[in-house]
Amino acid sequence: MWLKKYLAPLNERPIWAFVTDQIVFKYTQRAPLVNDRNKINWVLQTWDITDTKEKKVPNYIKEMLKIGRKYNIGYDTIVAGKDQRRKMPLWHHVGVLDNHSWNKKLASCLRLTHKVKTVGDLEDYIKKDSRHWHCKRLARTIMNKIPQRLHPAKLEIEDNLDFTPRRLRMEKEGNSEIQDTLDPNTIDNRSPEKSIRIFGSYKRYKNKKGKKESRLLKTPVKRKINRSHKKIDIYYTILEPETEEDRPWYLGAIRTITDETDETKTYRISPNSSKETADILVMIEALKIKGDIHIKTNRVGTMKDIKLNIKRWEKEDFFQKEDREAWRAIAYQLRLHEGEIKISKIETEEEMDIMKKITETLRNGGPVESIWLNKEEIPEPFKLEGSELAELTQKKAYKMILRQRNRQPGNDPTESRIEKTKKELLQKTGICTTTNDIWVNNGKGFIISRIAL
Numbered sequence: 299m300w301l302k303k304y305l306a307p308l309n310e311r312p313i314w315a316f317v318t319d320q321i322v323f324k325y326t327q328r329a330p331l332v333n334d335r336n337k338i339n340w341v342l343q344t345w346d347i348t349d350t351k352e353k354k355v356p357n358y359i360k361e362m363l364k365i366g367r368k369y370n371i372g373y374d375t376i377v378a379g380k381d382q383r384r385k386m387p388l389w390h391h392v393g394v395l396d397n398h399s400w401n402k403k404l405a406s407c408l409r410l411t412h413k414v415k416t417v418g419d420l421e422d423y424i425k426k427d428s429r430h431w432h433c434k435r436l437a438r439t440i441m442n443k444i445p446q447r448l449h450p451a452k453l454e455i456e457d458n459l460d461f462t463p464r465r466l467r468m469e470k471e472g473n474s475e476i477q478d479t480l481d482p483n484t485i486d487n488r489s490p491e492k493s494i495r496i497f498g499s500y501k502r503y504k505n506k507k508g509k510k511e512s513r514l515l516k517t518p519v520k521r522k523i524n525r526s527h528k529k530i531d532i533y534y535t536i537l538e539p540e541t542e543e544d545r546p547w548y549l550g551a552i553r554t555i556t557d558e559t560d561e562t563k564t565y566r567i568s569p570n571s572s573k574e575t576a577d578i579l580v581m582i583e584a585l586k587i588k589g590d591i592h593i594k595t596n597r598v599g600t601m602k603d604i605k606l607n608i609k610r611w612e613k614e615d616f617f618q619k620e621d622r623e624a625w626r627a628i629a630y631q632l633r634l635h636e637g638e639i640k641i642s643k644i645e646t647e648e649e650m651d652i653m654k655k656i657t658e659t660l661r662n663g664g665p666v667e668s669i670w671l672n673k674e675e676i677p678e679p680f681k682l683e684g685s686e687l688a689e690l691t692q693k694k695a696y697k698m699i700l701r702q703r704n705r706q707p708g709n710d711p712t713e714s715r716i717e718k719t720k721k722e723l724l725q726k727t728g729i730c731t732t733t734n735d736i737w738v739n740n741g742k743g744f745i746i747s748r749i750a751l
Contacts, residue, residue, distance in 0.1 A: 299695070300362050301362050301363075301371070302688070303315060304362065323337040326345055326347060326348060330401070331401055332400075333389070333409070335410070339491075341366070341494055343391070343392065367505050369497050369684075370496065370497065372392075372494065373493055374493065374502065374514075376679070377486065378447070378486055380487070383450040384416060384418030384450050385489060388416055388420050389415075391443075392503055394440075402436065420437055421451070424437050424438060447514055447515070447516065447679075459637075460483040460484070460485060461481040478640040478642045479640050493686070494686070495683070496684050517679065528588075528589035530555070531591075531592050532594070533595070533649070534551065534552045534580050534584050534597075535550070535580075535595060536551075536576050536580055536597065550564070550566075550583075550660075551564045551656045552583060552584050553656050566667070566668045575621040575624045577597050581600065585628070588636050588637065594643070598643050601642075601643060612629050614686075626682075670717075720736070
């Protein structure tokens with residue numbers, strides 16, 4: 299765990315990390331040229347150490363940084379808060395692709411005379427009155443190069459759903475007013491070092507063979523503002539299959555009650571799903587209903603996990619959960635929902651009667667809609683892959699390394715085609731197949747997602 303300690307926030311770093319900094323700073327790349335005063339943090343900036351043999355970088359440092367690159371280390375967050383954006387190192391910024399501005403004479407003036415080190419320092423300098431109008435012009439040029447996702451002045455519109463410090467205190471104290479309300483907060487105002495992630499599937503900017511364009515350059519996505527504030531009560535449950543013939547299928551139902559309507563929908567959950575996955579998929583359908591929703595359910599285990607554990611698990615990339623994709627999907631829906639979300643268990647007799655009627659509707663049959671776990675539903679700006687380095691332990695790191703080594707052949711598009719093939723086979727032939735069957739029967743050809751019958 300040397301890498302974790304080396305890249306920790308300033309007040310948590312051991313003494314040897316500062317010594318290592320000086321060695322790393324001494325052996326940086328030849329091109330582009332990196333000024334000594336620009337070197338602040340190896341992972342939060344785009345420069346790297348040299349590969350030339352004449353530069354004798356100690357092997358233990360080389361191995362430490364090589365491990366970071368191998369497992370795709372890098373800064374990554376969904377929505378960086380203003381505080382975090384301001385704390386990011388300015389020089390060789392991770393969101394700026396070109397290196398034209400870092401080594402100009404005026405850049406040296408900004409560093410030495412105006413003491414500009416971070417994005418926040420640059421923002422403050424631009425607002426000040428200064429006789430150095432050439433420096434001010436360069437400062438504005440550099441600020442305009444920072445992408446919207448990390449620009450300190452281009453913050454996303456607030457919708458007043460994220461918990462304020464007061465509401466977070468109330469939640470911690472167990473206040474009954476907000477105990478069932480979920481905090482959909484996507485804004486990260488911690489130190490940038492806390493948002494460093496590792497073990498993602500895509501190549502981040504620190505990987506030398508990675509793509510030039512970082513996903514940090516993508517336009518950030520923020521949920522739409524709910525202006526109607528329509529109050530909706532949603533009851534949902536799932537039912538296990540009763541016969542061996544229905545074994546692959548779980549059944550689920552959602553009853554939506556508003557002042558004007560009362561509607562029940564029944565679902566068939568994708569085959570070979572676990573009970574927990576079936577539970578999550580039905581809840582995802584409930585979260586797609588727009589408005590201020592209050593979800594009431596008898597599925598107490600999943601409800602508690604969503605209220606208490608989902609944020610902690612996401613920091614660990616759900617590495618202990620077998621149905622990671624389902625948990626990622628519901629984490630996305632919780633953030634995206636346009637309105638307040640409350641989740642509580644069934645308690646009153648009236649609620650129990652409603653749940654009995656929903657269960658009867660499921661058992662009696664009726665119009666059924668099939669639902670599937672679709673990995674492609676999550677837009678790239680909302681994807682968080684890998685574990686936060688600050689949350690990683692030796693045990694978790696070993697498990698994640700083993701998980702990556704035991705990955706099945708094929709990349710994400712291949713997995714997507716396999717899922718489509720399974721779905722179409724089931725819909726058109728009624729045959730429920732496995733991934734292994736498809737690989738065995740496919741031979742050396744490509745998997746074709748469309749099936750002609």
